[in-house]
Amino acid sequence: MSRRVAQRQPILVNSAARPGLLATLVEIWRYRGLMLELSKRSIVLRYKNSLLGVAWSLATPLVLIFVITVLTRFIMNQAIPDYSAYLFPVMFAWAFYTSAIPDMCGSLLENTSLIRRVYFPRELLVISALLANLFHLLVSMGITLVYLAWLGIFPKQVNLGVLLLLLIIPAQCLVCLGLGLIVAALNVLFEDVRFMVTVGMQIMWYLVPVLYPIERVAAAAQRVWGRPWLDAWIRPHLLDLYLLNPFASVLVLYQKALLPPIRNAGHDALPWSWGLLGETWLVALLTLWFGLWFFDRLKWTAVERI
Amino acid sequence: MAPAPPAIEARGLTKRFVVFHQASSLKRAALEWLWIRRRSDAMTALEDLNFTVAAGETIGVVGSNGSGKSTLLMLLAGIYRPSAGQVTVRGKIATLLDLYAGFHPDLTAEDNAILAAMINGLSRKDALALVDEIVAFAGLQAFADHKVRHFSAGMVVRLGFAAVAYSQPDVLLVDEVLAVGDEAFQARCRARIAEFQAAGKTIVVVSHDLDVVRQTASRVLWLDAGRLRLDGPAEEVLAAYHEAAASRS
Numbered sequence: 001m002s003r004r005v006a007q008r009q010p011i012l013v014n015s016a017a018r019p020g021l022l023a024t025l026v027e028i029w030r031y032r033g034l035m036l037e038l039s040k041r042s043i044v045l046r047y048k049n050s051l052l053g054v055a056w057s058l059a060t061p062l063v064l065i066f067v068i069t070v071l072t073r074f075i076m077n078q079a080i081p082d083y084s085a086y087l088f089p090v091m092f093a094w095a096f097y098t099s100a101i102p103d104m105c106g107s108l109l110e111n112t113s114l115i116r117r118v119y120f121p122r123e124l125l126v127i128s129a130l131l132a133n134l135f136h137l138l139v140s141m142g143i144t145l146v147y148l149a150w151l152g153i154f155p156k157q158v159n160l161g162v163l164l165l166l167l168i169i170p171a172q173c174l175v176c177l178g179l180g181l182i183v184a185a186l187n188v189l190f191e192d193v194r195f196m197v198t199v200g201m202q203i204m205w206y207l208v209p210v211l212y213p214i215e216r217v218a219a220a221a222q223r224v225w226g227r228p229w230l231d232a233w234i235r236p237h238l239l240d241l242y243l244l245n246p247f248a249s250v251l252v253l254y255q256k257a258l259l260p261p262i263r264n265a266g267h268d269a270l271p272w273s274w275g276l277l278g279e280t281w282l283v284a285l286l287t288l289w290f291g292l293w294f295f296d297r298l299k300w301t302a303v304e305r306i
Numbered sequence: 307m308a309p310a311p312p313a314i315e316a317r318g319l320t321k322r323f324v325v326f327h328q329a330s331s332l333k334r335a336a337l338e339w340l341w342i343r344r345r346s347d348a349m350t351a352l353e354d355l356n357f358t359v360a361a362g363e364t365i366g367v368v369g370s371n372g373s374g375k376s377t378l379l380m381l382l383a384g385i386y387r388p389s390a391g392q393v394t395v396r397g398k399i400a401t402l403l404d405l406y407a408g409f410h411p412d413l414t415a416e417d418n419a420i421l422a423a424m425i426n427g428l429s430r431k432d433a434l435a436l437v438d439e440i441v442a443f444a445g446l447q448a449f450a451d452h453k454v455r456h457f458s459a460g461m462v463v464r465l466g467f468a469a470v471a472y473s474q475p476d477v478l479l480v481d482e483v484l485a486v487g488d489e490a491f492q493a494r495c496r497a498r499i500a501e502f503q504a505a506g507k508t509i510v511v512v513s514h515d516l517d518v519v520r521q522t523a524s525r526v527l528w529l530d531a532g533r534l535r536l537d538g539p540a541e542e543v544l545a546a547y548h549e550a551a552a553s554r555s
Contacts (some may be wrong), residue, residue: 009476010427012384012399015392033430038419041413047414117408118401118425119384190332300387304323 008034012119021292027121034120038128041104043135044207046136057136058143061095063161068211089207089254090210092140093172097247098201100133104180105187105197114304125183128240131179146232148258149218157260164257167277169248171284175246178287181240185298188305208248214255222267246287249280311396311506313477314359314382318391320376321352351377352532354391361396361476362506366513366523366540368547373529375512378405379479384508385399393527396507397476400426402466404481411455415446415465418454436472444468445491464491472496482515496521517545 019027030037040154047053068091069084080086108115108122109130115122131233145162148154152163221238225231234241243249253276255262262268325347335472344456349431359365367375380386383401397462409418419440423433441450444464445446454462468479499522502509513519519526526543536543 009397011397013392014381014388014395016386016388016390017392036422037424037430041410041417041421044417045412101468113404114387114408114425116380117383117403120425186332192332196332218552248530301324301426304386 003157016155018296019297021139021289024121024296028123028127031120031124035128038124039131039135042128042132042305046132047192052135054139054169055096057099058092061091061140066093072211076266077172082151082153085148085214086149086259086262087210087257088144088211089141089258090208090251092137093251093254094205094208094210095140096133096137096172097176097204100130100176101137101180101183102194102197103133104176105183107180107196108184108188108302108306113114115303115306122306123181123295126180126295127177130173130180133176135168139174141169144258152171153259158258161257161272164253164272164277167281168257170254171246171253172250172278172281173259174284174288175280177196177249178284178289178291181291181295185295187300190296204245204247207242207252207253209244210251213262213265214242214248214252214270215262215267218270219265235255238278241261243276243279246280249276249283253277253280270302311362312358313361313397314357314392314393314395314488316355316357316393319352319355319381319388320350320390321374321379321381322350322389324347325349332357341535343413350532352381355534357527357534357537359508359510360482360502361508363525364503364509364511364523365517366511366526367529368513368516368526368544369529369535370551371543372531375440375529376403377531379510379512382477383479395477398427398474399477400470400475401475401479402469402470403479404483407463409454409466412453413455414451415441415444415457416450419444419465419469422466423473425476426473427430427472428473432486433473440468440472441465443471443494460488460491465491467495467498471502477505477510478502481512486541519545 043054047056048054052059065084065087068087072078072080072083104126107125111125114125145154148158183193187197205211210220218239221235225235243252252270256270256272256276261271263269314506327409342357343491346478355378367378369375375384379401381388382395383399384395388427408422410421413421416437419437420430424430424437424439428436441447444467446461449457449461454465457465499509503522509522511522516542523540525538526536526547527534528543528547536546
């Protein structure tokens, strides 16, 4: 056995007292090596028996991009030039949501044997599931840039906007992590949560601007709906309410950062908005804070029930 | 030199579990919450345990099924949180609590060994440096890049023990897993445990096999229905425990 390196002796004080949120975050940081190893493991495990490996994480969004492009052009008859380019970033960003949230949801149950072996901050498992998906998101954003370059959009029409990804991707991750922590803890206690996540994601699919550009939502707010209370209360704020949903606002941010203003979408193109970015960050931080707090309340009970 | 602080210190250590009578669903939880009717009871697994273990001591824990032995190990490992009281453990903890030792069936022996060593507190760099030795100690060099899924139970236990042995713990918590390996490996384990003891590590062994306890532990805790019934030299406590078990049957 190799010589023991002199170091501060760790002390575990296990009592009913609850350490604060800050202490938990500091502890997660101390365990970052293990966190990265767990993330690497889940990337390796996902493709354990596949020939194409990482390419599979791109396959589903690519097929959907193709289908939706055909649908919008020939069936829904929306003549938006290069709509497939607008689909690339949002489809991949959406794929991140649909794969990261269920992964995080199952992360505690899947790692029962690790949990029942030794103490480490349980948040690590949820964060690792997120990081494994972040890896795929980064790969797919690279592919998006290649496609945009091929269409001649990047770097001729849009160039520095790409740097905005550095502000958008972290916000998306924090939203996801907040939600993931909530569902991961609940999933251990209640069998139903898995199904509710699936249903929730299906509903969410229609509440994000993928099948239609965000400009259509703005256009819908211009028409009179014919129901007095909806017209009075909801319609004037439709776009704001729609964008309060972080799933939707993140996708809009991707489009506005990476692509030139959309044409022929039934309404004037909405510009890039720093306000929307700020609002998304605010929602993201609130979600994360609530998620951490919620997970912290439930994690010990969850471990006992696993 | 001042005497070293004890490796393990339990003060009023109590653990209660909430027992739900029916399978839990969100609907049921919501209904119960609305009606403010609790369909749960608290089950006391451990009550008011007080003991200390000096650094370098090896203690055994005995007791009948359901007496709280495993819960005690979970509390020492920091996996469960006490309901009241506290336990302090000084030093790096490693555990051998269950057969599968946290291994993933679809990862190779090598990858699993790295993760196991890291889980037990080694840095990634140290784990990578030691992985060959770990696999060799388990006698699995020929299977280093085979998936653990295809290993026999004995091979898995060997790998688990090897990963723990090389992760240089100060406090080792063992729950009845060592009986699985073959004769040669068991001898190696005993040698390794003796080495640990000689190196001044603290060991807690839970076992139904009183011979194992007698051989390794100098002191024994006897748990009876969640309470500490007897705490003393191994021979004394084991004799009393044996007598009680005989008179009950």
